[in-house]
Amino acid sequence: MKIHFLKNRTVIFFIVFLILLGVPFLIKDNYYLHLIILSGIFTILVSGYNLIIGYVGFFSLAHTAWFGIGAYTSALLSTKLGVSFWVGLLAAGILSSFFSYLIGLVTLRLRGHAFILVSFCFAEVIKLISINWIGLTQGPMGIIAIPPPGNINFYFFSLNFSAKSSFYYLILFLSLLSIYVVSRLNNSRYGRAFIAIRENEDLAKSIGIDTFGHALVAFVVGAFLAGLAGSFYSHYVSVISPELFGFQYMVTMLIMLYIGGRGTIMGPIIGAMLFTGLPEFLRVSKGLRMPIFGLILVFAILFMPKGIMQLKGMRWRTKNKW
Amino acid sequence: MSLLDIEDLTKNFSGLVALNDLNFQVRKGEILSIIGPNGAGKTTLFNLVTGFLKPSRGKIIYEGDEITGRKTNDIAKKGIIRTFQITKVFPVLTVMESIRTAHHLSTKYGFFATLTNTSSKKNEEREIQENSKKILNFVKLHNEKDVLSVNLSYGHQRLLEVAIALAAKPRLLLLDEPATGMNQEEMKSIMELILKIREIGITILLVEHNMKVVMNISDRIIVLNYGVKIAEGSPKEIQGDKKVIESYLGKGFA
Numbered sequence: 001m002k003i004h005f006l007k008n009r010t011v012i013f014f015i016v017f018l019i020l021l022g023v024p025f026l027i028k029d030n031y032y033l034h035l036i037i038l039s040g041i042f043t044i045l046v047s048g049y050n051l052i053i054g055y056v057g058f059f060s061l062a063h064t065a066w067f068g069i070g071a072y073t074s075a076l077l078s079t080k081l082g083v084s085f086w087v088g089l090l091a092a093g094i095l096s097s098f099f100s101y102l103i104g105l106v107t108l109r110l111r112g113h114a115f116i117l118v119s120f121c122f123a124e125v126i127k128l129i130s131i132n133w134i135g136l137t138q139g140p141m142g143i144i145a146i147p148p149p150g151n152i153n154f155y156f157f158s159l160n161f162s163a164k165s166s167f168y169y170l171i172l173f174l175s176l177l178s179i180y181v182v183s184r185l186n187n188s189r190y191g192r193a194f195i196a197i198r199e200n201e202d203l204a205k206s207i208g209i210d211t212f213g214h215a216l217v218a219f220v221v222g223a224f225l226a227g228l229a230g231s232f233y234s235h236y237v238s239v240i241s242p243e244l245f246g247f248q249y250m251v252t253m254l255i256m257l258y259i260g261g262r263g264t265i266m267g268p269i270i271g272a273m274l275f276t277g278l279p280e281f282l283r284v285s286k287g288l289r290m291p292i293f294g295l296i297l298v299f300a301i302l303f304m305p306k307g308i309m310q311l312k313g314m315r316w317r318t319k320n321k322w
Numbered sequence: 323m324s325l326l327d328i329e330d331l332t333k334n335f336s337g338l339v340a341l342n343d344l345n346f347q348v349r350k351g352e353i354l355s356i357i358g359p360n361g362a363g364k365t366t367l368f369n370l371v372t373g374f375l376k377p378s379r380g381k382i383i384y385e386g387d388e389i390t391g392r393k394t395n396d397i398a399k400k401g402i403i404r405t406f407q408i409t410k411v412f413p414v415l416t417v418m419e420s421i422r423t424a425h426h427l428s429t430k431y432g433f434f435a436t437l438t439n440t441s442s443k444k445n446e447e448r449e450i451q452e453n454s455k456k457i458l459n460f461v462k463l464h465n466e467k468d469v470l471s472v473n474l475s476y477g478h479q480r481l482l483e484v485a486i487a488l489a490a491k492p493r494l495l496l497l498d499e500p501a502t503g504m505n506q507e508e509m510k511s512i513m514e515l516i517l518k519i520r521e522i523g524i525t526i527l528l529v530e531h532n533m534k535v536v537m538n539i540s541d542r543i544i545v546l547n548y549g550v551k552i553a554e555g556s557p558k559e560i561q562g563d564k565k566v567i568e569s570y571l572g573k574g575f576a
Contacts, residue, residue: 181437184436184437184439185436185437188431188436188443189425189426189429189431189436190433190436192419192422192423192426193423193426195412195414195415195423196412196423196426199412199413199414199415200410200411200412200413202374202406202410203406203410203411203412203486205374205393205394205395205398206372206394206398206403206404206406206487206490207398207403207423207424207426207427207486207487207489207490208395208398208399208403208426208427208490209395209426210393210395211395217433
């Protein structure tokens with residue numbers, strides 16, 4: 001019985017994977033492919049954001065900072081020093097997590113409103129630095145002409161980044177990597193500790209969980225993933241500016257997370273796909289686009305306060321194997 | 323042989339003295355009860371021992387190590403685990419998941435073992451699964467193992483709290499009013515459970531208002547009143563102590 005179920009799941013994963021691989025062949029329109037790539041970027045961002053908000057339950061408003069730091073790190077390394085994208089990608093993840101570690105050391109000792117406000121202030125400080133440190137970041141002018149990643153030729157496998165489909169395969173790989181990391185954490189003593197903190201911090205402490213240390217792990221891993229997404233983004237669109245740190249992106253990510261379903265693996269994926277697509281598809285109704293979008297949001301929050309994952313009759317989070 | 327030494331422990335809350343120069347010892351393997359009227363400082367004592375509060379003065383020594391003012395999770399690591407006066411569970415977790423979560427200290431695998439899902443990680447997970455089943459049988463919650471904690475009856479939630487504490491492998495277990503709000507039947511089973519826990523080698527420090535429970539299962543009793551120890555002895559000695567009767571019923575009754 002159990003083996004049968006397992007087989008089924010493997011089959012489903014395999015079919016989904018094949019479809020994902022075939023997307024560039026099925027969708028020839030570059031605009032739609034662009035939307036799919038964007039939703040991939042958001043999948044990574046929101047999955048990482050979910051760790052601190054959905055699992056640990058700390059409402060951080062610093063996530064755009066990690067995205068922006070990743071984007072700037074990678075863009076500066078390649079435009080100023082000519083470093084390869086692949087090195088820049090890793091450096092972006094590491095630098096974002098380094099900054100989140102420093103900021104987490106201070107902020108994660110705070111709770112409630114204090115944490116929300118201080119995390120937001122740190123994000124704003126980083127934004128101000130990106131605007132005003134003109135020598136490094138060229139300020140509001142931004143960084144232009146960021147080169148695409150170098151082509152990969154590896155026996156029968158090759159990616160040529162003059163084609164959009166290559167970016168698609170790269171973001172597919174990075175998204176799957178992020179989902180893998182988050183689900184591994186979810187099914188471990190780390191995920192359990194995160195949820196324990198969210199559910200009852202005093203009880204978590206009293207059974208020996210280092211609540212500060214675990215919140216820091218979630219914060220830093222989330223920032224690492226956001227750094228990867230930032231690096232990919234900068235080389236994909238080839239132009240970045242301090243707008244990256246804008247609060248509207250934080251709001252977008254929060255909407256994706258809350259409507260998708262926080263504290264679940266699938267929630268961020270569904271949220272990211274839905275809310276990159278939806279505003280675009282609503283374009284048909286020109287002036288009414290944003291009002292309709294707003295209404296959908298209001299109803300979504302009224303009728304599924306815990307997100308779409310709730311509709312499947314699931315609990316606040318995915319059912320764990322542990 | 324003493325497991326826990328409390329030396330001159332004092333706690334002030336901006337002028338209010340919750341505990342005043344408290345001295346006592348918890349011996350290995352005993353059930354020691356702390357009783358006293360409301361506001362006597364019993365829960366404050368628990369909060370000090372488990373690091374939720376820092377003492378104003380005095381020392382807490384556990385197995386020869388001073389643990390005064392350490393962090394709660396570090397104290398838990400040493401084997402002092404508590405339950406709470408007001409029920410605390412993990413609401414959205416099932417009973418089984420809660421117990422597995424409470425095994426945090428007995429899992430050792432690190433971050434990279436988690437990401438690569440090593441066989442040692444899988445083994446540890448299998449072990450805590452087995453051990454969780456044992457604990458659920460021990461506290462007789464095995465029939466509720468897939469029920470969400472928030473949906474359990476009050477009595478079962480109290481049992482779950484004890485089960486969570488046991489999963490953290492205590493050597494000294496601090497129970498804060500485990501029998502409060504229980505009916506006769508439940509009270510009987512919690513008394514049996516406490517005795518069973520002592521039998522497997524866990525020392526118990528108990529705060530309880532229900533005298534039937536206290537007098538039946540305690541080896542020794544300490545009576546607190548306004549943060550001061552007013553009596554210490556066996557249940558029999560305490561029942562006959564004038565000062566104790568005074569503190570509970572007033573001077574006219576003694």
